[in-house]
Amino acid sequence: AQSVTQLDSQVPVFEEAPVELRCNYSSSVSVYLFWYVQYPNQGLQLLLKYLSGSTLVKGINGFEAEFNKSQTSFHLRKPSVHISDTAEYFCAVSPLGNEKLTFGTGTRLTIIP
Amino acid sequence: DAGITQSPRYKITETGRQVTLMCHQTWSHSYMFWYRQDLGHGLRLIYYSAAADITDKGEVPDGYVVSRSKTENFPLTLESATRSQTSVYFCASSIQGNEQFFGPGTRLTVL
Numbered sequence: 001a002q003s004v005t006q007l008d009s010q011v012p013v014f015e016e017a018p019v020e021l022r023c024n025y026s027s028s029v030s031v032y033l034f035w036y037v038q039y040p041n042q043g044l045q046l047l048l049k050y051l052s053g054s055t056l057v058k059g060i061n062g063f064e065a066e067f068n069k070s071q072t073s074f075h076l077r078k079p080s081v082h083i084s085d086t087a088e089y090f091c092a093v094s095p096l097g098n099e100k101l102t103f104g105t106g107t108r109l110t111i112i113p
Numbered sequence: 114d115a116g117i118t119q120s121p122r123y124k125i126t127e128t129g130r131q132v133t134l135m136c137h138q139t140w141s142h143s144y145m146f147w148y149r150q151d152l153g154h155g156l157r158l159i160y161y162s163a164a165a166d167i168t169d170k171g172e173v174p175d176g177y178v179v180s181r182s183k184t185e186n187f188p189l190t191l192e193s194a195t196r197s198q199t200s201v202y203f204c205a206s207s208i209q210g211n212e213q214f215f216g217p218g219t220r221l222t223v224l
Contacts, residue, residue, distance in 0.1 A: 006155075034212060043203055043215035044156075090155060099144050099163070099207060100171065103155040 002027040006104035021076040021107045023091030031093040033074040038088045119216040132191045136204030144207045145187040149200040194223045
């Protein structure tokens with residue numbers, strides 16, 4: 001079985017400051033890794049994904065994440081945030097060959113003007 | 114390109130009633146999923162389907178029933194609604210080995 005831990009339930013950040021949202025996972029098999037974003041009253045939208053290859057993955061809206069196998073982490077970063085980045089962010093994993101996603105509990109990112 | 118739609122978007126019902134939430138996708142994706150989203154739990158998988166007439170339980174299936182007679186539809190039925198089933202329900206679809214695409218959600222309140 002897989003599990004995902006997002007230690008920070010809420011992260012307040014000043015506008016134009018950098019941000020890192022942390023994600024750690026546990027799995028006995030190799031996994032695919034995902035970050036999804038949920039804007040208020042909307043469904044989830046894919047930000048980026050790691051399937052294989054380069055451990056630094058670039059996504060939409062200027063976000064990137066780095067897969068660290070030894071630390072079982074997949075932290076999400078953005079060098080300069082904007083008001084429009086206010087949302088909830090979910091990290092998720094799925095085992096290779098299995099379509100089921102296991103989600104973390106989410107991190108609410110609040111941008112302070 | 115309608116993508117993936119859910120209906121109704123909002124539903125209020127009473128304990129003990131049967132409720133069906135609809136999900137429809139226009140991409141002919143083979144996989145479809147139902148999740149519930151609750152504060153402090155993130156999203157939890159209720160049921161999923163790999164193809165028409167193939168369904169399987171997820172993490173929290175108790176109290177729910179699904180069917181998939183057509184590839185594009187994946188309805189979720191609460192046979193006898195309970196207050197603990199008050200939640201936001203999301204449907205998703207995917208092609209094997211790719212990311213899941215989510216619908217806009219249905220907010221269900223059970224009184």
